[in-house]
Amino acid sequence: MSGPSPDVVLRAQGLTKRFGGLLAVQNVSFTQYSGEVLAVIGPNGAGKTTLLNLLSGVYRPTSGRLELLGQDVTALSMEGRCHLGLGRAFQIVRPFPEMTVLENVTVGALFGQAGTRLPEARERAYELLERTGLAAHADKEAHELTLLQDKRLEVARALATRPRVLLLDEVMAGLRPAEAQEAVALVRSVRDSGISVLFIEHIMPVVRDLADRVVVMDQGQVLAEGTYREVTANPQVVAAYLGTETELQA
Numbered sequence: 001m002s003g004p005s006p007d008v009v010l011r012a013q014g015l016t017k018r019f020g021g022l023l024a025v026q027n028v029s030f031t032q033y034s035g036e037v038l039a040v041i042g043p044n045g046a047g048k049t050t051l052l053n054l055l056s057g058v059y060r061p062t063s064g065r066l067e068l069l070g071q072d073v074t075a076l077s078m079e080g081r082c083h084l085g086l087g088r089a090f091q092i093v094r095p096f097p098e099m100t101v102l103e104n105v106t107v108g109a110l111f112g113q114a115g116t117r118l119p120e121a122r123e124r125a126y127e128l129l130e131r132t133g134l135a136a137h138a139d140k141e142a143h144e145l146t147l148l149q150d151k152r153l154e155v156a157r158a159l160a161t162r163p164r165v166l167l168l169d170e171v172m173a174g175l176r177p178a179e180a181q182e183a184v185a186l187v188r189s190v191r192d193s194g195i196s197v198l199f200i201e202h203i204m205p206v207v208r209d210l211a212d213r214v215v216v217m218d219q220g221q222v223l224a225e226g227t228y229r230e231v232t233a234n235p236q237v238v239a240a241y242l243g244t245e246t247e248l249q250a
């Protein structure tokens with residue numbers, strides 16, 4: 001018997017989620033290795049968000065199994081997965097608008113690790129604001145931030161929980177190209193700090209620039225997997241995107 005490889009951070013085996021008669025995610029298997037940036041792409045309705053919800057524990061799968069850092073977490077709650085090292089931007093959906101930026105990230109630091117004291121959480125939160133370029137806005141209320149700053153805050157809050165794997169759900173959506181480049185640099189710096197990143201993204205240049213490997217979903221299933229070049233040259237992938245507004249060859 002061989003044990004789980006320490007280099008695997010996430011292993012999905014046959015994950016399936018049924019909503020009534022609809023198989024939103026069907027028999028999805030993939031492996032993410034430590035330090036890897038993995039993109040999940042696919043046309044609208046392919047099942048990407050449902051998959052992310054299965055990974056983070058918002059949904060239990062109808063069938064299948066999920067391992068996080070070598071442990072079977074299929075039946076584990078969102079909080080349990082968070083404490084094991086899974087972070088998700090947008091997990092708390094939106095920042096608390098009336099709290100300051102610093103307070104929002106402090107909540108993340110308190111939430112991520114049981115027993116964290118407030119001064120320690122606040123110190124960690126401030127470090128993360130520096131790292132995400134938000135230190136100058138620490139005392140602003142969250143609703144005063146621009147969209148890009150808001151995305152940075154989402155990432156800072158997720159990082160505050162000390163994840164080893166970070167899930168990002170279309171964090172570039174709505175950003176102007178120059179802002180998206182800044183967000184790409186932020187994700188790279190997260191990766192460089194040793195955190196494995198799994199992200200859903202529609203903007204293909206971002207996928208090309210960030211992803212080590214790409215999983216393509218269509219109609220709930222994995223259609224292809226490989227490097228950006230490999231999957232965008234795959235005729236099945238091209239066919240799945242035909243008639244959609246996404247420009248595949250970025």
Ligand SMILES: Nc1ncnc2c1ncn2[C@@H]1O[C@H](COP(=O)(O)OP(=O)(O)OP(=O)(O)O)[C@@H](O)[C@H]1O
Pocket residue numbers: 019022023024042043044045046047048049050051
């Ligand atoms: N809670 C739900 N109840 C019923 N059906 C759902 C639910 N969530 C998603 N679906 C359906 O499951 C399918 C996959 O949806 P999902 O949102 O996961 O796709 P997606 O790839 O994230 O799409 P998009 O790129 O448009 O966000 C769709 O047909 C959707 O209508």
